[in-house]
Amino acid sequence: MTHAAAAIPRAEQRPMLYWALSDTWELCKRVIIQIRRTPGEVISLVIMQPVLLIVLFRYVFGGAVETDQASYADFLIPGVIGANCALVGTTAAVSVATDISSGIVDRFRSLPIAQSAILGGTVLANTFRSMLALVAMVLMGVLVGFSPEADLGGWLAVIALLFLVSYAFSWLIAILGVVAGSEEAAWQMSALVWPLTFVSSAFVPTQSMPSALEAFAANQPISQAIDATRALLLGQPVGDSVWVTVIWCVGIAVVSATIAGVLFRRKFS
Amino acid sequence: MALLGPNGAGKTTAIRILTTLLKPDHGTAVIAGHDVLREPNEVRASIGLAGQSVTMDGYLSGLQNLTMIGRLYRFSRRDARRRGRELIERFRLADAANRPVDSYSGGMRRRLDLAASLMASPPVLFLDEPTTGLDPESRNTAWEVIRGLARSGTTVLLTTQYLEEADQLADTATIIDHGRIITSDTPTRLKAALGGGRLDITLTDPAAVARISKLKERALAVEGEGGALSFAIPNGDGGLGEVASILQALIDQGVEVDDYAIQRPTLEEAFLQLVGADERKPAVSEERSG
Numbered sequence: 216m217t218h219a220a221a222a223i224p225r226a227e228q229r230p231m232l233y234w235a236l237s238d239t240w241e242l243c244k245r246v247i248i249q250i251r252r253t254p255g256e257v258i259s260l261v262i263m264q265p266v267l268l269i270v271l272f273r274y275v276f277g278g279a280v281e282t283d284q285a286s287y288a289d290f291l292i293p294g295v296i297g298a299n300c301a302l303v304g305t306t307a308a309v310s311v312a313t314d315i316s317s318g319i320v321d322r323f324r325s326l327p328i329a330q331s332a333i334l335g336g337t338v339l340a341n342t343f344r345s346m347l348a349l350v351a352m353v354l355m356g357v358l359v360g361f362s363p364e365a366d367l368g369g370w371l372a373v374i375a376l377l378f379l380v381s382y383a384f385s386w387l388i389a390i391l392g393v394v395a396g397s398e399e400a401a402w403q404m405s406a407l408v409w410p411l412t413f414v415s416s417a418f419v420p421t422q423s424m425p426s427a428l429e430a431f432a433a434n435q436p437i438s439q440a441i442d443a444t445r446a447l448l449l450g451q452p453v454g455d456s457v458w459v460t461v462i463w464c465v466g467i468a469v470v471s472a473t474i475a476g477v478l479f480r481r482k483f484s
Numbered sequence: 485m486a487l488l489g490p491n492g493a494g495k496t497t498a499i500r501i502l503t504t505l506l507k508p509d510h511g512t513a514v515i516a517g518h519d520v521l522r523e524p525n526e527v528r529a530s531i532g533l534a535g536q537s538v539t540m541d542g543y544l545s546g547l548q549n550l551t552m553i554g555r556l557y558r559f560s561r562r563d564a565r566r567r568g569r570e571l572i573e574r575f576r577l578a579d580a581a582n583r584p585v586d587s588y589s590g591g592m593r594r595r596l597d598l599a600a601s602l603m604a605s606p607p608v609l610f611l612d613e614p615t616t617g618l619d620p621e622s623r624n625t626a627w628e629v630i631r632g633l634a635r636s637g638t639t640v641l642l643t644t645q646y647l648e649e650a651d652q653l654a655d656t657a658t659i660i661d662h663g664r665i666i667t668s669d670t671p672t673r674l675k676a677a678l679g680g681g682r683l684d685i686t687l688t689d690p691a692a693v694a695r696i697s698k699l700k701e702r703a704l705a706v707e708g709e710g711g712a713l714s715f716a717i718p719n720g721d722g723g724l725g726e727v728a729s730i731l732q733a734l735i736d737q738g739v740e741v742d743d744y745a746i747q748r749p750t751l752e753e754a755f756l757q758l759v760g761a762d763e764r765k766p767a768v769s770e771e772r773s774g
Contacts, residue, residue, distance in 0.1 A: 223605040224554070224563030226529070234558060241555045249543040252584065322539035322600070325503045326556045327529035484507040 235329035242323070242336025243343075246310060250344055260306060261344055262351040265299045269352065272418050273359045280419050284449070285362075292356035293448045294417035297441030299352065300345055300380040301412050304388030305405040307341035311392030312401035315482070324483065334393070334475055338385045345381035346374070364450035373447045376460060380440045383464035384408075386471035393478045416441050436463035486650035486657040486671070487643040494663035495643035496536060499612045502641070503533045516608050529557075532601030532609045536616065538593040539600075542586035546577050546596050549585060550603060557604045571599040576625075591622035598629065609633060611642040615649060627652055647674070682747040683727055687711035688740040699733045717746065 229237075250257055272291050282290040311334060314320050323333045353363075365373065388405050395401040414428060415421075416438040421429045432438055440463075443456035487495050500506035502513055504524040512521045516530035540549045547568050554564025572581045575595040580588060585596065594614070601609060614630065615623040630653050634640050644650055650657040651671040658668040667674065682704070687693065690711030693700060704714045715730055717723045727746065734741060 224557075224559040224567050226558035226604075227560055229558075237558075238556060241552055245541055245544060245552055248548065249541070252543045318535065318537035318539045319541060321505055321535055321537075322533070322553075323556070324505055325528055325531065325533040326553065327525045327558075328556045483505060 231329075235332060238328040238332035239335040239339060242332050243339040244336075246337055246340030247343060249310075250340070250347075257344075257347065261303075261348045264302075265295055265348050265352045266355045268295050268299070269355050269359060276418070281423075282420055284445075286360055288356065288360035289362065289449060290420075290445070291418065292352065292359075292361040293445035294415075294441050295356075296349060296352050296377065296448075297380070297444045298412040298415060298417040298437060299348055300377050300440065301384040301408055301437045303341065303345040303348060303381055304384040304386075304408060305402070306344060307338050307385035307389045308392030308395065308401040308405045309398055310337045310341065311389050312395045313398045315393070316397050330480075331472075331476060334389055334479055335472070338382065338389055338472075341385040341389075342378060342382045345385070346378065349374070349377060363448045365448045366450070369447045369450065372457070373444055376440070376443060376447070376457065379461065379464045379468075380436075383436075383467040383471070386468050386475060390471055390475045390478065393475055393482060396482075411435065412437055416445075436460065436467065439463060485639070485641045486654035487641065487660060488645070488647060488650050488657055489643075489660040490645060493661045495660065496612055497663065498660070499533075499535075499610050499641070499643060503531055503610050504528055529604070530607055532604065532606040534594075534597045534601040534609075534611050534614055536612045538590075538597050540585045540593060540596055543584055545582045545584055546588070546592075546599075547572055547581040549596065550600060553600050553603050559604075567603060571602060575599045575629075591618055594618060594622065595625070598626065602633075606638070608639045609641070611640065613643050613645070615644070647671070650674075681717040681723065683715040683717050683730060684743075684745050684747060685713045685715075685730075685734070685741055686743040687713070688742040692737075692739045695737050696733065696739055699730065699737075702730075711742070 269292065272295070273288060277287040277291065280287055280290075284290040314333075314337065320333060324330065353361075357363075388408060391404040391407070392401045395404050414424075414432045415435060416432065421432040421438065424432055439456050439460045443453055443460045445451070446453040446456060487498060489495050497506065501508045502515060502520065504520050504527050507521065512519055514520070515527045518526040518530065520527050540546075541552075544552065547565075550568030550571060551561075551564045554567050555561065557564075559567065569581070572578055575598065577592060577595060577599070580592060585593060588596065594617075598611070598614065601611070611630070615626050618626060627649075630640055630642065634653070634655075640653075642649075642653065647657070654671055656668060657671045657674050659666045659674070688711070693711060693713075700713070702715060704716055715726070717726050731744075
């Protein structure tokens with residue numbers, strides 16, 4: 216190198232795991248900046264959608280639903296919150312598909328980074344986006360009569376749990392983003408999650424469903440997450456739901472991240 | 485080094501393989517001492533890439549994009565910012581440093597892309613059609629930068645559709661088409677080989693072609709009906725002799741000539757001729773390995 220070498224920064228020496236996390240964080244920050252620069256999208260997708268669900272179910276269907284809670288709002292709000300953490304994966308799929316089709320993924324793939332960070336950063340950022348929706352839903356919930364009983368510990372547990380749920384489902388649905396390859400296709404494909412969120416304990420008690428459907432609805436991961444959220448927010452006994460949710464989510468995240476990674480690599484070979 | 489070829493010749497594919505973006509069907513390549521298949525991350529640490537499409541995040545500012553890329557090259561935060569600022573200024577983007585890239589003009593985006601590929605000052609730089617779609621001023625800036633880099637010891641491999649660009653920038657130009665190397669030489673020699681003239685002759689009596697069968701074999705193209713003949717004329721000293729010998733042959737046979745002219749094809753035409761001639765000629769099948 217010539218005299219200019221002094222001015223060119225050198226790569227720092229750190230363990231591989233540090234770099235995998237650092238790369239993920241840098242690529243996550245990129246998407247967070249995107250979110251900050253597109254307030255309209257945030258309001259319509261992240262906030263309006265769950266808020267509309269709340270209004271729709273609370274006032275249109277709510278009167279017809281019998282639950283074991285003090286009010287339908289107490290039943291519904293934790294349900295919508297939990298269900299939305301699964302739905303939020305949609306935006307992860309769209310981000311991934313948009314990046315793949317725009318060519319920016321080529322830039323990242325030509326850099327000496329942990330290649331897992333390319334999808335991992337987007338998924339992590341999407342998880343933060345989901346937390347934004349969480350805040351909006353709790354505030355809207357309180358407006359429509361939701362009265363949470365949780366103490367600080369309960370709230371922290373809910374936040375940690377839903378962070379994990381959002382992270383896992385963002386990975387799961389990011390697979391569709393890799394497969395779709397274009398923004399529009401990603402939107403359409405990720406509509407596949409909607410039935411999963413409706414056939415759950417989010418909006419009506421699963422006991423009210425036909426027995427075959429009930430068996431599925433009561434045990435699927437989104438219902439487990441919703442049951443855990445509901446119990447934690449209402450200060451009721453959580454039973455196994457928290458641990459079952461954690462195990463489900465860790466499993467979903469690991470398996471989905473692996474599948475997404477394999478499909479992502481295959482896409483370029 | 486320049487990689488020349490028409491659209492669809494395989495230039496971008498070659499770059500994608502050499503920059504680890506695409507796995508070759510067979511064979512491999514070695515960049516800066518590292519195998520693209522076995523040590524992709526070592527290769528990635530030694531290269532910079534500015535592709536045909538602009539690969540910056542439109543929502544981030546120019547400086548944010550560069551800082552992020554610096555961090556991804558594992559620079560410290562401060563180094564990444566400093567290097568980013570340095571390149572922003574070098575590429576005359578300082579005024580727009582904090583604006584989202586979506587608001588940049590095409591030329592500005594290309595410059596930012598080039599700046600990004602230089603963040604780590606890589607020993608090997610890949611530029612895929614770096615000047616396609618640029619206005620002449622931006623193109624000249626890009627040329628200056630590329631020349632400067634090559635002078636300071638960076639290996640630059642660029643693809644282009646224009647022989648002129650290869651001539652301006654490269655020590656070696658390799659012409660490819662349909663994924664195969666057609667020829668590889670210094671631009672000057674290529675130009676000499678490609679840029680020779682053409683002697684067009686129209687015979688008064690088309691049937692007279694039969695009398696000059698020997699001469700006919702030397703012709704590039706014979707249009708029987710019109711009695712038109714074309715001959716390749718090499719550049720330089722050989723050219724005059726060639727013209728003289730063709731004309732002498734005609735005179736010796738007593739063939740009357742209606743019209744004659746020496747054509748100087750543009751470099752582009754000559755280049756297209758060579759690429760087009762690919763099917764007729766056995767391709768030079770030399771595999772490149774580094």
